Amino acid sequence: MMQKLDDLFTQFQSELKDCKNKQEILNLKPKYLGKKGEISNILKSLKDATAEQRKEIGPKSNEVKQNIEQLCAKSLQNFEIEEINQKLAKNKIDITMTNSVKEMGLRSTGYHPVTLIQREVEDIFLSMGFEILDGPHIEDDYHNFEALNIPSDHPARDMQDTFWFKDSVHLLRTHTSTIQVRGMEMEGRKPPFKFVGPGKVFRCERTDASHEMVFHQIEGMMVGEDVSVSHLIYFMKTLLSQIFKKDVEVRLRPGFFPFVEPGFELDIKCLICGGKGCSVCKHTGWVELLPCGMVHPNVLKYGNIDTDKYNGFAFGLGLDRLVMMKYGIDDIRHLHGADLRFMTQFHSF
Ligand code: DAH
Numbered sequence: 001m002m003q004k005l006d007d008l009f010t011q012f013q014s015e016l017k018d019c020k021n022k023q024e025i026l027n028l029k030p031k032y033l034g035k036k037g038e039i040s041n042i043l044k045s046l047k048d049a050t051a052e053q054r055k056e057i058g059p060k061s062n063e064v065k066q067n068i069e070q071l072c073a074k075s076l077q078n079f080e081i082e083e084i085n086q087k088l089a090k091n092k093i094d095i096t097m098t099n100s101v102k103e104m105g106l107r108s109t110g111y112h113p114v115t116l117i118q119r120e121v122e123d124i125f126l127s128m129g130f131e132i133l134d135g136p137h138i139e140d141d142y143h144n145f146e147a148l149n150i151p152s153d154h155p156a157r158d159m160q161d162t163f164w165f166k167d168s169v170h171l172l173r174t175h176t177s178t179i180q181v182r183g184m185e186m187e188g189r190k191p192p193f194k195f196v197g198p199g200k201v202f203r204c205e206r207t208d209a210s211h212e213m214v215f216h217q218i219e220g221m222m223v224g225e226d227v228s229v230s231h232l233i234y235f236m237k238t239l240l241s242q243i244f245k246k247d248v249e250v251r252l253r254p255g256f257f258p259f260v261e262p263g264f265e266l267d268i269k270c271l272i273c274g275g276k277g278c279s280v281c282k283h284t285g286w287v288e289l290l291p292c293g294m295v296h297p298n299v300l301k302y303g304n305i306d307t308d309k310y311n312g313f314a315f316g317l318g319l320d321r322l323v324m325m326k327y328g329i330d331d332i333r334h335l336h337g338a339d340l341r342f343m344t345q346f347h348s349f
Helices: 002-018 022-033 038-048 051-090 113-127 178-185 229-244 297-302 319-327 332-336
Strands: 138-140 170-172 193-202 214-224 250-254 260-269 286-295 311-318
Touching: 002 022, 002 038, 002 051, 022 038, 022 051, 038 051, 113 193, 113 214, 113 229, 113 319, 178 193, 178 214, 178 297, 214 229, 214 319, 229 250, 229 260, 229 286, 229 311, 229 319, 260 311, 286 297, 286 319, 297 311, 311 319, 319 332
Parallel strands: none
Antiparallel strands: 138 170, 193 214, 214 311, 250 260, 260 286, 286 311
């Protein structure tokens, strides 16, 4: 009987070798290990064996069972690995394929024009000795309003303009002026300093050719001893002439913003219509480009700056409008349209 078990195992091994797929193994297994399988048959005939023989055959048959079990499992696993390898070979992803994007009829798009202009503006300010700072999109009442001297009854706090969170404390920042507050708060920050802070801002407004709910600004702030309006004008003129690569006609009007005193509106002659009037300049010939002013002492006080010794200027430049002027785009909604025919027209750096 011991010999029978050995023969059975040899027979199993040769049959397993002939299996060509998982199913054949699954069919083979019960032939040996099933209730009516070969091993059970052998064990059934144990009743005729002597006590001594039984002692030997019991463990031996268990051993053969285990070996068959293990070999089946191993072969099944081998077939599975082979299947996976075949699938991988078929669905190969070539991660080095970027060069053939053109052959596939796809186009690469380059950078978004707002990104391009933001980088250009940043470079100009870096070259003039400004730092570049960042701030969070989700802000609180303090940084967006209070520390900027915007009293609680100011219309800018109106629910129509601001996306508030349910807690009535947090909001999506409505302007990058928050970066003024964050910049002054930074550890070790002492005047004199000058920095710019670009980023997205959010307003709960109706969209039209010149308004979007999400747009981009770059905030600027310079604080030191004896900072004057002429410093402000100098930096703004340098910036605009470098961006437009020519002298740009500007005008200054008084403007009210709670965080500056005096406050100004710096307008440029509309570069789209040359001053004749179009939808971008609302048919006035001038585009409001750059609100600015001398930092209100209250704002400096919130920033723990000694107002007897220091003063400063600040400005908030709308980047989307700048892009529109520079590239002659007459509707701000193109900038969020993700239309490749539009996006591919701009040169990357
Ligand atoms: N934060 C203002 C806005 O979004 C723009 C602004 C006006 C920024 C005057 C300034 C400033 O820094 O001095 O409407």
